Amino acid sequence: MISRLARWFDSRLGAASFARKSIDKVFPDHWSFMLGEVALFSFIVLVGSGIFLALFFNASETKVVYEGSYHALKGVQMSAAYRSALEISFDVRAGLFMRQLHHWAALIFLGAIMAHMLRIFFTGAFRRPREINWVIGVTLLLLAIFNDFTGYSVPDDLLSGTGLRIAYSVLLSIPFIGDWLAFIMFGGNVPTQVTISRLYGLHVVIPFIILAILTIHLMILWRQKHTNCPGPGRSNQRIVGSRLWPVYSTKFVGLFFLVFGAISALAGLIEINPIWLYGPFNADSVSSGSQPDWYIIWLEGALRLFPSSDLSIAGHTVPGLFFPGVLMPLFMFGIIYFWPYIEAKVTGDHSVHHVLQPPASNPVRTAIGFGALTYLLVLVVAGSQDVAAVAASTQVDTLRTALRILVFVAPVAVGLTAYFISRLVRKSDAGAA
Amino acid sequence: MIKAVCSLVVSIAAAAAFLVFYWNDMGTASLGVSLALAVAGAGAGLVFWAHDLMRDEEISEDRGSLASTEEEIETFLESFTTGEKKIARRKVLGWMIGSAAGLLGLGSISLIRSLGRSPLPVLFQTVWRPGTRLVTPDGNPVPATIEQGTMMTVFPEGNVNATASQTILIRVDESKLRLPPGRSNWAPGGFLAFSKICTHAGCPVAQFEKTVNILLCPCHQSAFDVLRGAAVVGGPAGRPLPQLPLYVDSDGFLRARGDFSQHPGPEFWNRS
Ligand code: FES
Numbered sequence: 001m002i003s004r005l006a007r008w009f010d011s012r013l014g015a016a017s018f019a020r021k022s023i024d025k026v027f028p029d030h031w032s033f034m035l036g037e038v039a040l041f042s043f044i045v046l047v048g049s050g051i052f053l054a055l056f057f058n059a060s061e062t063k064v065v066y067e068g069s070y071h072a073l074k075g076v077q078m079s080a081a082y083r084s085a086l087e088i089s090f091d092v093r094a095g096l097f098m099r100q101l102h103h104w105a106a107l108i109f110l111g112a113i114m115a116h117m118l119r120i121f122f123t124g125a126f127r128r129p130r131e132i133n134w135v136i137g138v139t140l141l142l143l144a145i146f147n148d149f150t151g152y153s154v155p156d157d158l159l160s161g162t163g164l165r166i167a168y169s170v171l172l173s174i175p176f177i178g179d180w181l182a183f184i185m186f187g188g189n190v191p192t193q194v195t196i197s198r199l200y201g202l203h204v205v206i207p208f209i210i211l212a213i214l215t216i217h218l219m220i221l222w223r224q225k226h227t228n229c230p231g232p233g234r235s236n237q238r239i240v241g242s243r244l245w246p247v248y249s250t251k252f253v254g255l256f257f258l259v260f261g262a263i264s265a266l267a268g269l270i271e272i273n274p275i276w277l278y279g280p281f282n283a284d285s286v287s288s289g290s291q292p293d294w295y296i297i298w299l300e301g302a303l304r305l306f307p308s309s310d311l312s313i314a315g316h317t318v319p320g321l322f323f324p325g326v327l328m329p330l331f332m333f334g335i336i337y338f339w340p341y342i343e344a345k346v347t348g349d350h351s352v353h354h355v356l357q358p359p360a361s362n363p364v365r366t367a368i369g370f371g372a373l374t375y376l377l378v379l380v381v382a383g384s385q386d387v388a389a390v391a392a393s394t395q396v397d398t399l400r401t402a403l404r405i406l407v408f409v410a411p412v413a414v415g416l417t418a419y420f421i422s423r424l425v426r427k428s429d430a431g432a433a
Numbered sequence: 434m435i436k437a438v439c440s441l442v443v444s445i446a447a448a449a450a451f452l453v454f455y456w457n458d459m460g461t462a463s464l465g466v467s468l469a470l471a472v473a474g475a476g477a478g479l480v481f482w483a484h485d486l487m488r489d490e491e492i493s494e495d496r497g498s499l500a501s502t503e504e505e506i507e508t509f510l511e512s513f514t515t516g517e518k519k520i521a522r523r524k525v526l527g528w529m530i531g532s533a534a535g536l537l538g539l540g541s542i543s544l545i546r547s548l549g550r551s552p553l554p555v556l557f558q559t560v561w562r563p564g565t566r567l568v569t570p571d572g573n574p575v576p577a578t579i580e581q582g583t584m585m586t587v588f589p590e591g592n593v594n595a596t597a598s599q600t601i602l603i604r605v606d607e608s609k610l611r612l613p614p615g616r617s618n619w620a621p622g623g624f625l626a627f628s629k630i631c632t633h634a635g636c637p638v639a640q641f642e643k644t645v646n647i648l649l650c651p652c653h654q655s656a657f658d659v660l661r662g663a664a665v666v667g668g669p670a671g672r673p674l675p676q677l678p679l680y681v682d683s684d685g686f687l688r689a690r691g692d693f694s695q696h697p698g699p700e701f702w703n704r705s
Contacts (some may be wrong), residue, residue, distance in 0.1 A: 026492050026493075026494045093455070093458050094455060094461075094464055096461045097461045097464045097465055100461065100465075101465075129499055162636060162652065165634070165635045165636060166634045166635065166636070166652065168635065169633075169634035169635040169698075169699035170634065172699055172701045173699065173700065173701060174702070175702045176702055177702075178701050178702055179552035179553065179556060179701050179702065179703055180549065180552060182552070182701075183548075183549035183550065183551075183552040183555075184545055184546075184548040184549035185548075185549070186549075187548060187549055188549065188550060188555065189552075189555055189556065189596075189597060189698075190635070191596060223499070224499060225496060233493050236496070237495060237496055238493050238494065238495060238496060239493070239494050239495075239496050240491055240492070240493045240494075241491065241492065242491065242492060243492060246483075246487055247483050247487050250479050250480075250482060250483040250487065251479070251480055251483045253476075253479055254475075254476045254477065254478070254479030254480035254482075254483065255476065255480070256476065257472045257473060257475045257476025257477075257479065258472075258473050258476035258477065258480070259476075260472045260473070260476070261468075261469040261470070261471075261472040261473025261474070261476055262469070262473065264465050264466075264468040264469035264472060264473075265465055265466065265469035265473075266465075267461075267465050268461055268462050268463070268464055268465010268466050268468070268469060269462055269465055269466065283596035283599065283637070284570070284586050284596070284599045284629060284637050285637060285639065286636050286637045286639050286651050286652065300653075303633075303634065303653050303669060304653040304654060304668075304669060305669075306669055307669065308655075308665055308668065308669055308670055308671050309669075309671060310671030310672055310700050316702050316703065317700050317701065317702060318702065319671060319699065319700035319701060319702075320633075320669060320670075320671045320700075321633065321634055321669075321671075321699065321700070324669075325634075352499075354496060385654065386651070386654055396654045397667055400654070400667075400668075
C-alpha cells in the first residue's frame with residue numbers, strides 16, 4: 001500500500017529522494033527547542049476554533065435591542081456584533097467553550113512566541129546564518145500582537161472599546177499625518193460605524209499572512225537545520241540529535257496533542273474575557289480598573305508614566321502621547337529587529353555559529369536582555385498602577401513617581417547584577433572544566 | 434509500554450465522554466476537561482511510545498555547507514548577466530515599463546483614500562451652539578437646582594448620541610472658583626461643564642473626587658482641577674479639558690453660551 005503510494009508520487013514528482021533525506025533528518029533535542037513548536041501548535045488551535053466562531057460572529061455595528069437568554073442584559077441596546085458574541089457565549093452549543101479555547105490559544109500563542117524569542121536571544125541562536133530567521137520571527141511577533149488586538153476588539157464590549165479609543169488617539173498623535181492615518185484606519189472619529197467590520201476583516205486576513213510567513217520561517221529552519229546546545233561531539237560541522245522518522249515525528253505529534261489538551265483544559269475550567277460582564281460598548285462610559293490584555297500592557301504603562309508634555313511647534317502640536325505611544329515602541333522594535341546586526345557590528349563576530357552559547361558565557365548580552373526585561377516589567381506594573389496603588393494602599397501619585405524613577409534605575413541595576421552573576425558562573429565553569 | 438497503554442485508555446474513554454457531553458449539551462467545563470483528557474491522553478501516549486519503544490540512539494551527522502561552491506555562484510552570475518545585458522539593450526522600453534508600473538502602483542495605493550474622509554473640519558466640530566439646552570442621556574433638560582458636589586453626563590439637546598459633544602456637568606461652591614481670565618460668567622451658580630473626552634487619549638473622564646474637586650480619568654490617571662478650569666494637576670494629559678460656557682435661561686434650565694473653549698478630545702498635529 002505505502003509502496004504503491006510512494007511510487008505513484010515518485011513517478012509524478014520524483015519525490016523519493018527528497019522524502020528519504022527528510023525523514024532521515026537529524027533533530028536536536030532540548031526542552032527549550034519546543035517553545036517554537038508550542039507557538040505553532042497553538043496557531044493550529046487558533047485557526048480551528050476561529051473558523052468555528054466565524055460561522056456565528058456578525059461584525060456589524062447596527063444597533064439592536066438584546067432579547068437573548070442572558071437575563072442581565074435583556075432589553076439593553078447594543079451593537080449586533082456584541083449581540084452575536086453573547087449568542088456564541090450563551091446560545092450556541094459549545095460556543096462558550098470555543099470562544100474560551102480561541103482566547104486561551106491566542107494568549108498561549110503570544111506567550112510561546114515571546115518565550116521562544118527569549119530562548120533564541122539568550123543563547124545567541126540568532127547569529128549568522130540565522131539572522132534572517134530572527135527578522136522573520138520578529139515580524140511574526142508583531143503580526144501576532146496586532147491580530148490579537150483586532151480579535152480582542154471585535155466583540156465590541158466596553159473593555160475592548162476603551163482600548164480602541166486609546167489606539168485611535170495614539171495614531172492621531174503622529175505629527176503631520178496622524179489625523180489622516182487615524183481616519184483612514186477607523187473610518188472617522190472613533191467610534192464609527194465601520195470600525196468593527198474593518199477590524200474583523202483584518203482579523204480574518206492576517207492569519208493568512210502569518211501562515212505564509214510562518215511557512216518561510218520553517219522552510220529556512222529546515223534548510224539551515226537546528227542549532228545544537230554545546231556538548232561533546234557538537235561543533236559547527238556536526239549536528240547531534242535523533243532522526244525525524246520515527247522518534248522525532250512521534251514526539252512532535254504527541255506534543256501537539258499535549259498542547260491542545262492543555263489549552264482545552266484552560267478553556268473548559270478558567271473563564272476568560274467574560275464580555276457579558278463588561279457590557280456593550282457605550283461612548284460615555286468606561287469600565288473602571290480597565291486594562292488591556294497582558295501582551296500590550298507595557299505600552300499602556302508607558303502612556304501612564306510619560307509626563308504631561310504636549311509640544312507646540314509653529315502653530316502645530318506634537319501631542320505628548322506620541323513619544324511613549326509611537327516613538328518608544330518604534331525605537332524598541334527597531335533595536336529588536338536589528339539586534340543580530342548590531343551585535344555582530346559591535347563584537348566584530350561575523351562568523352557562522354551552529355552551537356549555542358549558555359547565557360552566562362556572554363555576560364554583556366545577558367545583561368542587556370535582563371535589563372530590557374526589567375524595563376518591560378516596570379512598565380507592566382505601571383500599566384496597572386491604579387490597581388497596584390489600591391493593593392499597596394498608597395496614592396497613585398506616589399506610586400507613579402516611584403515608577404518613573406524605577407523605570408530608569410531598575411533595568412540598570414538588574415542588568416549589572418546579571419552581568420556580574422554571569423561572569424561568576426563563567427569563571428566557576430572554566431575552573432570546573 | 435504500560436504508561437503508553439494507560440494514556441491511550443484515558444484518551445479513548447475521554448473522547449467517548451466528550452461525545453456524550455456534547456450531545457447532551459453539558460456545558461463548558463465538561464467539554465473542556467473531556468477534550469483535554471482525550472487529546473492530552475493521546476499526546477502522552479505518543480510521547481511515551483516514542484520514549485519506550487523506539488529508543489533512538491543519538492545520531493551525529495555532518496552538517497554540510499550551506500553556501501554553494503564558488504563555481505556554482507560564478508555560473509549563476511554569468512547566466513544572469515547575459516540576460517541582464519539583453520534587457521539593458523532596450524533602455525527606453527525598460528523605462529516605460531517602469532513608469533507604467535510605478536504609476537499603477539501609485540494608483541492602487543491611492544485607493545486607501547476611500548477608507549476615510551477628510552479629518553479636519555470633523556475633529557473640531559461639536560454640536561454645541563449658543564443657546565443649546567443641556568440634557569441628560571435620557572433627553573431631559575437640566576434645571577439649575579441640582580445640588581453641590583453632583584456630577585452628571587450631559588449632551589446637547591436633540592443629540593444624545595453625539596459622542597464628540599459629551600460633557601460633564603458639575604456643581605461646585607461658586608465662591609471657590611478660580612477660573613482662567615475671561616471665563617467669569619461661564620459658571621453661573623457654580624455650574625461647570627467640561628468636555629468628557631480626556632485630552633490625553635480620549636477616554637471618558639468618569640471619576641469626580643468631590644472633596645478635592647478633582648476629575649480623574651480612569652485610563653491613565655490624569656487629574657484635572659475643576660475649580661481652575663480643569664487644569665492638569667497630575668498624570669500624562671497635556672492640556673485642560675475644554676470648558677463649555679453656560680448660562681441659566683429664564684425657565685431656570687442650563688444652556689450653552691457657545692462651543693467648548695478648545696476642540697475636545699486627544700491632541701493632534703493640525704490643531705491651529
Ligand atoms: S485617556 Fe485620560 S489619562 Fe489617558
